[in-house]
Amino acid sequence: MSDVNLAMQRHKSLEKAFFGSDISEKLDFFGLLIEILANQFSCDGVSFFEYNQQERFLEMRLHYRRGITFEDEESLFVEHLPHLQKALYEKEPQSVKIFGTYFLYVPFTVRSCRMEEEENEDKTAFIRLERQEKAKAFSKTEIKRIREKIGDFLRNFYQTEFLSLNKKYVQNLYVIKNLSEIFARSLRVRESFNHILKGLQRHFGFDRIRLYLVEEKLNKLQGVLSVDILGKVKSLEFEQIPLEKNSHRLADIILERRLQPFFDKHTQKVLYVPLVVQSEIIGLMIVDNMLSQQDIEETEFAMLKAFAGQIALVVDNVQLFEKIEELSLYDELTNLPLRRYFHERFQEEMYRADRFSQPMAVVWGDIDYFKQINDNYGHQVGDRALKEVSRVIMANLRKIDFPCRYGGDEVLIMLPQASGNDALKFVERLIEEIKEIRIEVPFSRYKYITLSMSFGIATFPQDATTAEDLLQKADDALYWVKSRNRGQVTLYSDIKTQKERGQS
Amino acid sequence: MEFWILSDIDSAKFLAIKKMVQKFNIEYPRIKVRLLIKTRQSMWESMFLYLRNPKQYPLADLLEIPHSWTKVLVNLEILREMKSIADIDAEDFFDFLKDGMALKPKGDYFSLPWWLELYTLSVREDMLRLIGNAAEKLAVWEGFVDVCRFLKSKNRKSNFYPLENSNPSGAFSLYDVLPCIWNRGGRLFNDEFTKCEASKVEVLRGIQDFIFLARKGYLPLFKENYYEEKGLLSEGRRAMILSGRLPSCYRKTHAPKLVSFIYPNINRDGHFASSVNLAVTVRARENETSRFLRFLFLQANLKFLAESFNVFPCMKKSAEYIYEQKRFSVYKTILSKPRMTPDIEIFPTYEFLMNNLLKEMAIKVAAGAWDEDDLQRKLIIVQTEVDYILSSY
Numbered sequence: 001m002s003d004v005n006l007a008m009q010r011h012k013s014l015e016k017a018f019f020g021s022d023i024s025e026k027l028d029f030f031g032l033l034i035e036i037l038a039n040q041f042s043c044d045g046v047s048f049f050e051y052n053q054q055e056r057f058l059e060m061r062l063h064y065r066r067g068i069t070f071e072d073e074e075s076l077f078v079e080h081l082p083h084l085q086k087a088l089y090e091k092e093p094q095s096v097k098i099f100g101t102y103f104l105y106v107p108f109t110v111r112s113c114r115m116e117e118e119e120n121e122d123k124t125a126f127i128r129l130e131r132q133e134k135a136k137a138f139s140k141t142e143i144k145r146i147r148e149k150i151g152d153f154l155r156n157f158y159q160t161e162f163l164s165l166n167k168k169y170v171q172n173l174y175v176i177k178n179l180s181e182i183f184a185r186s187l188r189v190r191e192s193f194n195h196i197l198k199g200l201q202r203h204f205g206f207d208r209i210r211l212y213l214v215e216e217k218l219n220k221l222q223g224v225l226s227v228d229i230l231g232k233v234k235s236l237e238f239e240q241i242p243l244e245k246n247s248h249r250l251a252d253i254i255l256e257r258r259l260q261p262f263f264d265k266h267t268q269k270v271l272y273v274p275l276v277v278q279s280e281i282i283g284l285m286i287v288d289n290m291l292s293q294q295d296i297e298e299t300e301f302a303m304l305k306a307f308a309g310q311i312a313l314v315v316d317n318v319q320l321f322e323k324i325e326e327l328s329l330y331d332e333l334t335n336l337p338l339r340r341y342f343h344e345r346f347q348e349e350m351y352r353a354d355r356f357s358q359p360m361a362v363v364w365g366d367i368d369y370f371k372q373i374n375d376n377y378g379h380q381v382g383d384r385a386l387k388e389v390s391r392v393i394m395a396n397l398r399k400i401d402f403p404c405r406y407g408g409d410e411v412l413i414m415l416p417q418a419s420g421n422d423a424l425k426f427v428e429r430l431i432e433e434i435k436e437i438r439i440e441v442p443f444s445r446y447k448y449i450t451l452s453m454s455f456g457i458a459t460f461p462q463d464a465t466t467a468e469d470l471l472q473k474a475d476d477a478l479y480w481v482k483s484r485n486r487g488q489v490t491l492y493s494d495i496k497t498q499k500e501r502g503q504s
Numbered sequence: 505m506e507f508w509i510l511s512d513i514d515s516a517k518f519l520a521i522k523k524m525v526q527k528f529n530i531e532y533p534r535i536k537v538r539l540l541i542k543t544r545q546s547m548w549e550s551m552f553l554y555l556r557n558p559k560q561y562p563l564a565d566l567l568e569i570p571h572s573w574t575k576v577l578v579n580l581e582i583l584r585e586m587k588s589i590a591d592i593d594a595e596d597f598f599d600f601l602k603d604g605m606a607l608k609p610k611g612d613y614f615s616l617p618w619w620l621e622l623y624t625l626s627v628r629e630d631m632l633r634l635i636g637n638a639a640e641k642l643a644v645w646e647g648f649v650d651v652c653r654f655l656k657s658k659n660r661k662s663n664f665y666p667l668e669n670s671n672p673s674g675a676f677s678l679y680d681v682l683p684c685i686w687n688r689g690g691r692l693f694n695d696e697f698t699k700c701e702a703s704k705v706e707v708l709r710g711i712q713d714f715i716f717l718a719r720k721g722y723l724p725l726f727k728e729n730y731y732e733e734k735g736l737l738s739e740g741r742r743a744m745i746l747s748g749r750l751p752s753c754y755r756k757t758h759a760p761k762l763v764s765f766i767y768p769n770i771n772r773d774g775h776f777a778s779s780v781n782l783a784v785t786v787r788a789r790e791n792e793t794s795r796f797l798r799f800l801f802l803q804a805n806l807k808f809l810a811e812s813f814n815v816f817p818c819m820k821k822s823a824e825y826i827y828e829q830k831r832f833s834v835y836k837t838i839l840s841k842p843r844m845t846p847d848i849e850i851f852p853t854y855e856f857l858m859n860n861l862l863k864e865m866a867i868k869v870a871a872g873a874w875d876e877d878d879l880q881r882k883l884i885i886v887q888t889e890v891d892y893i894l895s896s897y
Contacts (some may be wrong), residue, residue, distance in 0.1 A: 041876065067522075068515065070515070070541030073512050073543050074673060075675060076619075076674070076728065077674075079871065098728065099663075229552070259740075290896075291853050
């Protein structure tokens with residue numbers, strides 16, 4: 001088969017390669033060229049070099065010797081080799097004989113077809129042909145024919161390269177479309193961050209992508225998730241970085257308000273993507289190829305830069321959505337769950353207690369003289385009283401207990417698997433601790449005020465067997481306490497006994 | 505099936521493998537083995553290309569890899585357990601090679617050591633006579649440097665260097681400088697492998713020792729590569745070589761006579777040795793790969809491969825000649841106390857970082873623009889990056 005036919009055959013296989021079978025086929029293209037040159041011009045070795053203009057080096061990519069083509073890594077420093085300097089300067093082939101071996105260096109230009117690259121410069125490459133001892137030097141006619149052969153191959157190469165680039169652009173459009181869909185779908189999903197990171201990982205294939213979010217109130221950067229090249233997701237919740245200058249390089253990025261994506265100063269293998277919404281950094285996404293040590297490509301950088309705003313908006317939306325959900329479930333002042341949330345849980349717990357025949361207690365309490373506190377010292381002091389009381393309650397709860405701010409200064413606490421006596425002991429502890437609270441009151445003859453709370457307790461199944469009844473009984477018990485004393489607690493079963501005694 | 509092998513400075517390796525494949529095809533004509541020769545960099549890139557897009561960049565069935573790659577490739581789910589495929593007992597190999605096989609308690613493993621390099625200093629016999637009392641002088645690094653200086657001053661041949669550069673790129677790599685780092689008492693990691701020690705003064709001094717050879721013109725940098733065939737050693741344009749391979753004179757009578765010595769100064773924690781292993785990928789065609797692997801690990805084939813490009817076999821049985829013949833006594837000494845690079849997951853990344861740094865240094869030396877502060881600064885950056893990877897992988 002003639003070399004032109006071979007080249008055409010290879011051109012077809014190369015097309016296939018560029019369209020997605022094997023990247024090594026691309027090097028094979030030049031592999032075929034050096035193989036043909038070696039055979040046609042009786043060479044002992046032929047090599048393909050790329051010229052590294054910055055370092056002034058020829059770097060070998062492929063080598064043909066003894067009937068085998070292989071990747072190789074010989075580097076030649078142009079400054080030390082006058083024949084190479086001349087070849088580069090004159091752009092003409094140069095022959096040289098070193099220790100009995102004839103070398104012919106043939107420079108040629110590989111034009112870049114990439115439009116998006118900033119350094120869209122043509123690349124210089126070399127073919128080196130070798131003839132060992134007792135062989136002839138390369139004649140002028142041979143050199144002319146060698147150059148023609150290289151020219152033929154290059155025309156073929158451009159055609160294939162152009163087709164492959166076209167394919168790449170189409171692929172990129174698909175990536176943009178698919179990622180946009182992923183982002184759109186992620187707006188209200190609980191697993192949104194997972195979706196976004198996995199989507200990015202699937203399309204870009206970085207070694208790792210990590211997500212951190214700024215928690216302004218706590219002045220920290222909170223780790224969220226990490227996805228590795230295998231698509232494995234890990235929680236980064238244990239990573240909490242204080243937002244203090246020089247405490248951590250990620251903290252510095254936030255504090256220095258770097259709003260645009262940027263590469264690590266030492267390497268093009270780590271890319272920081274600040275997530276910015278309305279000029280505020282809400283988080284940081286970090287992609288890296290540290291393990292593989294592959295540079296993050298300029299096209300990848302450009303695409304991530306374009307996506308950064310969209311990702312930030314999705315992250316912001318997800319956070320807002322969660323916040324709204326949270327706001328509707330929790331009281332902003334005390335952080336206690338609200339009545340609606342309590343009722344949902346209360347029904348579930350009642351059902352569970354009934355099904356598994358377990359006891360349950362409900363505690364209803366309110367702050368004594370709360371109205372007077374507000375009237376005399378202002379609502380700010382009243383709010384602080386509520387916050388302090390909630391803190392004490394939260395600190396004394398078991399994991400299974402569930403409190404709520406029922407409204408105003410009223411608090412409800414559900415104590416699953418607790419008897420009346422268990423509940424009584426718990427409330428007595430609360431009463432003692434609440435008595436210790438001191439709220440400073442400015443512009444008053446008292447430096448501070450103290451607090452007390454009254455509580456009523458009802459138990460399932462002794463006092464009531466329905467949710468509504470149980471709450472009613474706890475409220476009754478509280479009313480009983482407040483009508484007689486303050487800063488006390490009583491069980492509904494005790495009032496019942498006292499009422500019965502009173503009636504008799 | 506496809507077999508990816510590592511590029512080598514000596515193309516005799518490829519010829520030997522090609523011959524073995526042809527021999528295998530006589531026995532198994534239906535199994536076609538396609539050989540692809542890749543540089544370390546290109547092989548490493550291929551692993552990650554596969555992970556990013558397995559359809560577009562499929563893996564080979566069988567890989568030739570440095571021993572230190574086994575664990576990371578297992579973690580990346582690229583390699584499969586291969587005892588069931590190879591049916592070779594891990595006990596057949598030298599003990600110091602087992603860590604690189606990612607050996608499991610039940611005897612399962614993920615790579616098989618294929619060939620071995622044992623690092624020595626080899627000197628032309630005629631130069632030894634010139635040096636006089638060479639064994640003593642070459643035992644320590646300072647003496648070795650003096651010998652380089654002496655040989656350089658005595659030899660008027662054009663393009664003469666006392667030392668041949670055995671690095672295929674014409675620069676120097678971590679494997680070249682590592683014995684010097686050990687000479688200075690330096691090491692790559694702390695004992696627990698939780699911290700990189702690249703910026704320690706011992707490491708800096710060790711690298712400087714090697715760079716000194718190039719700066720003084722004792723070691724050529726970035727020259728056309730003659731090492732392989734004609735060999736400038738045989739032409740008398742080089743006098744010595746630091747290499748893990750056996751000088752060809754041990755097997756070929758017409759080659760110039762070289763005498764091997766223990767690497768100057770290495771006497772602390774062992775002598776540098778490294779192995780190259782074969783590993784089966786998760787994409788391998790099991791039956792074909794199994795047959796080919798069993799064929800490659802026949803004693804005769806292991807011996808043929810090792811002899812063809814002057815390396816050493818990894819199986820105890822195939823390497824018996826080292827213990828039996830007096831002329832291999834230097835290698836016997838190395839095998840009595842071998843020291844390998846650590847088989848930890850992040851080592852390949854560390855090696856690439858260091859090799860990039862060392863190539864940069866070599867370029868600067870070649871351009872006459874090298875300075876110590878620059879090396880120190882770059883070592884600190886390497887250490888920071890490695891520590892970062894250690895903490896997160």
